[in-house]
Amino acid sequence: MDKMTFVLFGGTGDLANRKIYPALFNLFIEQKMPSSFSIIGLGRREMKASDFQASVEKSILTFSRNKPKNKFELDAFLNTIRYSKLDAANPEDYQQLLKVVKEREEALGLPENRLFYLSVSPAFFDIIAMNIKESGLGTTNGWKRLVIEKPFGHDLQSARELNRKLSNAFQEEEIYRIDHYLGKPMVRNLEALESANPVLQALWNNQYIANVQITASETVGVEKRAGYYDTAGAIRDMFQNHMLQLLMMTAMQTPKKLEAEEIRKQKIKVLEALRPLRKEDVSKQIVRGQYAAGVVDNQLVKGYKEEPGVPADSKTDTFIAARLWVDHPDWQGVPFFIRTGKKMQEKSTRIVVEFKNNGNDLYGSTDPNLLVIEINPNESVTFHLNSKNPVNSKMESINLDYTSNQEDVPDGYELLIYDAIRGDSSFFAHWNEVELAWKWVQPVLEAFEEDIISLELYEAGKNGPESAYRLLEENGFTWLLDKPTKELVEA
Numbered sequence: 001m002d003k004m005t006f007v008l009f010g011g012t013g014d015l016a017n018r019k020i021y022p023a024l025f026n027l028f029i030e031q032k033m034p035s036s037f038s039i040i041g042l043g044r045r046e047m048k049a050s051d052f053q054a055s056v057e058k059s060i061l062t063f064s065r066n067k068p069k070n071k072f073e074l075d076a077f078l079n080t081i082r083y084s085k086l087d088a089a090n091p092e093d094y095q096q097l098l099k100v101v102k103e104r105e106e107a108l109g110l111p112e113n114r115l116f117y118l119s120v121s122p123a124f125f126d127i128i129a130m131n132i133k134e135s136g137l138g139t140t141n142g143w144k145r146l147v148i149e150k151p152f153g154h155d156l157q158s159a160r161e162l163n164r165k166l167s168n169a170f171q172e173e174e175i176y177r178i179d180h181y182l183g184k185p186m187v188r189n190l191e192a193l194e195s196a197n198p199v200l201q202a203l204w205n206n207q208y209i210a211n212v213q214i215t216a217s218e219t220v221g222v223e224k225r226a227g228y229y230d231t232a233g234a235i236r237d238m239f240q241n242h243m244l245q246l247l248m249m250t251a252m253q254t255p256k257k258l259e260a261e262e263i264r265k266q267k268i269k270v271l272e273a274l275r276p277l278r279k280e281d282v283s284k285q286i287v288r289g290q291y292a293a294g295v296v297d298n299q300l301v302k303g304y305k306e307e308p309g310v311p312a313d314s315k316t317d318t319f320i321a322a323r324l325w326v327d328h329p330d331w332q333g334v335p336f337f338i339r340t341g342k343k344m345q346e347k348s349t350r351i352v353v354e355f356k357n358n359g360n361d362l363y364g365s366t367d368p369n370l371l372v373i374e375i376n377p378n379e380s381v382t383f384h385l386n387s388k389n390p391v392n393s394k395m396e397s398i399n400l401d402y403t404s405n406q407e408d409v410p411d412g413y414e415l416l417i418y419d420a421i422r423g424d425s426s427f428f429a430h431w432n433e434v435e436l437a438w439k440w441v442q443p444v445l446e447a448f449e450e451d452i453i454s455l456e457l458y459e460a461g462k463n464g465p466e467s468a469y470r471l472l473e474e475n476g477f478t479w480l481l482d483k484p485t486k487e488l489v490e491a
C-alpha cells in the first residue's frame with residue numbers, strides 16, 4: 001500500500017469524531033494502513049496541538065470498535081496526526097496547509113500521495129477543490145484523491161454544476177463519492193451472494209422472483225438536523241442515494257470481473273433500465289409521508305412539524321415508498337418496492353426477495369420462499385423454505401439462517417476508507433450513477449415541489465401511511481416481515 005498523507009477537512013466535526021478517526025485507528029491497529037503515513041486534521045477553530053490530540057483520543061475511546069490495548073498503541077496512532085487551522089474560503093490557509101503537508105512528507109520520507117477527505121458542509125465542496133488546485137496542494141509527483149461526503153447536489157442541475165466544478169481540479173477516477181451504505185458489509189455481500197451461489201444465480205430473474213422489497217426504516221426522527229433535513233426530506237436524504245444504490249446492488253447482473261469498472265458498468269445498466277417516471281404519474285408510483293405524533297419504542301413522540309427547527313407548515317417528506325420497474329429482460333414484470341422513513345416501527349435495513357410459487361399446490365397453500373438479507377442493525381441472510389415437520393409430517397416454514405458475529409463486523413467507514421487509501425473505487429458512487437439517480441428522481445422532486453402528490457401523515461411508530469401498503473396490494477403483494485405493532489409495544 002502506498003505511503004501517503006490523509007488530509008481531513010472538517011477534522012473537528014461530528015463525522016470526523018464519530019466515524020473517521022475511529023475508522024483510521026481500527027485500520028492502524030489491524031495493520032491496514034500504509035507502513036508510513038501522516039494525518040492532518042483541519043478545522044476553522046484555533047486549537048492547540050495537545051487539545052486536538054486529546055479530542056481525537058476521546059473520539060477513539062468513545063466510538064472505536066476496538067479500544068486501544070495500551071497507551072503505547074494509542075500514542076503511536078496519535079503521533080501520526082497533526083492539526084492545522086483552515087478557513088475553506090481563505091487561500092492563504094491553503095499555503096499554510098501545503099507547508100504542513102510538505103514538512104510531514106519530508107520528516108517521514110513520504111511520497112507526494114495525498115488523499116483529501118471533505119467532511120464539511122457541501123457548500124464548501126467546490127471551494128475546497130478549487131483551492132486544492134490553486135494552492136499547489138493538488139500538484140504532486142504521486143497521486144491525489146478526493147473523498148467527498150454527501151449530499152452530492154440538491155437536484156439534477158446542482159449536482160451537474162458541482163460535478164463540473166470538481167472536474168476542474170480532479171479527474172473522475174480521482175473522485176471517491178461516499179455513500180456509506182456501500183460501506184455496509186451486507187451491501188457489499190449482495191453481488192457475492194449471487195455470483196458465488198449457482199442456486200441463486202439461476203433464480204435471480206423474473207422467471208422465479210415475484211417482487212423485491214427494500215426497506216430502510218428508522219425509529220429516530222429529524223433529531224438536531226432540521227436545518228438540513230427540512231430542505232432535503234427522505235427523497236434526497238435517503239432515496240436518491242442509499243436506496244437507489246441498494247436497488248442497483250440487488251438488480252445488477254454478476255460482473256465478469258471484480259473490478260470497479262465492471263461493477264459500475266453493471267450498476268449503471270440497472271439505472272439505465274429503470275422505467276422513467278413522468279411528473280404526472282408520480283402519485284401512482286410514489287407515496288409521500290410525514291410523521292405525526294405517536295408512540296415509538298413505547299415513548300410518546302412529537303410529530304415532525306412540532307420538532308425543534310421545523311417550520312409549522314413544513315411539507316417535507318419524512319417517508320417515501322416507491323414502486324419501480326427495471327425494464328431489462330431479466331426483471332421485466334418484477335416490481336421493486338422501496339420504502340424509507342423516520343419515526344417508523346423499528347430500525348431495520350433489509351432486502352426481501354419473494355419468490356414465485358409457480359403453481360405447485362401438491363401440499364396445499366405454502367408460504368412463498370423468501371431470501372431475506374438483513375443489512376442493519378443486524379447482519380444476516382435467511383432463506384425461508386417449506387419442509388415437513390419430522391414429528392407430525394405437517395408442512396411448515398423453516399429458515400436457513402446465517403447471522404454474523406456482531407462484534408467483529410467492521411464499521412462501513414473502515415471499509416470505505418481502506419478502499420480509498422488503496423485506490424479501489426468499487427464501492428464509491430461514480431458520477432454516472434449519481435447523475436442517473438438524480439435524473440430518475442427529478443420528476444418526483446418536482447411533483448413534491450408543485451404539490452401534485454398529496455403528503456400523507458402517518459402516526460409515529462407505524463410503517464408509513466396506509467397507502468404504502470396499497471401500493472403493494474395493487475400488485476397482489478404486501479410488505480413482508482413487518483412486526484405487528486402490538487408485539488413491539490409488549491417487547
Ligand SMILES: NC(=O)C1=CN([C@@H]2O[C@H](COP(=O)(O)OP(=O)(O)OC[C@H]3O[C@@H](n4cnc5c(N)ncnc54)[C@H](OP(=O)(O)O)[C@@H]3O)[C@@H](O)[C@H]2O)C=CC1
Nearest residue numbers: 010011012013014015043044045087088119120122149150
Ligand atoms: N455527522 C454525520 O453523521 C454525517 C455527516 N455527513 C456529512 O459529513 C459532512 C460533515 O458533517 P458533520 O461532521 O456532521 O458536520 P459538523 O458541523 O459537525 O462539522 C463541520 C466541520 O466543518 C468545519 N468547518 C465549518 N466551516 C468551515 C469553514 N468555513 N472552513 C473550513 N472548515 C469549516 C468545522 O470546523 P470548526 O467546527 O472548527 O469550525 C467542522 O470541522 C457533511 O457533508 C455531512 O453532510 C454524512 C453522513 C453522516
Ligand SMILES: O=C1O[C@H](COP(=O)(O)O)[C@@H](O)[C@H](O)[C@H]1O
Nearest residue numbers: 180216218220237238242349376
Ligand atoms: O445518510 C443518512 O443515513 C442515516 C441512516 O443510516 P444508517 O446507517 O443508520 O442506516 C440517516 O439517519 C440520515 O438521515 C441520513 O442522512
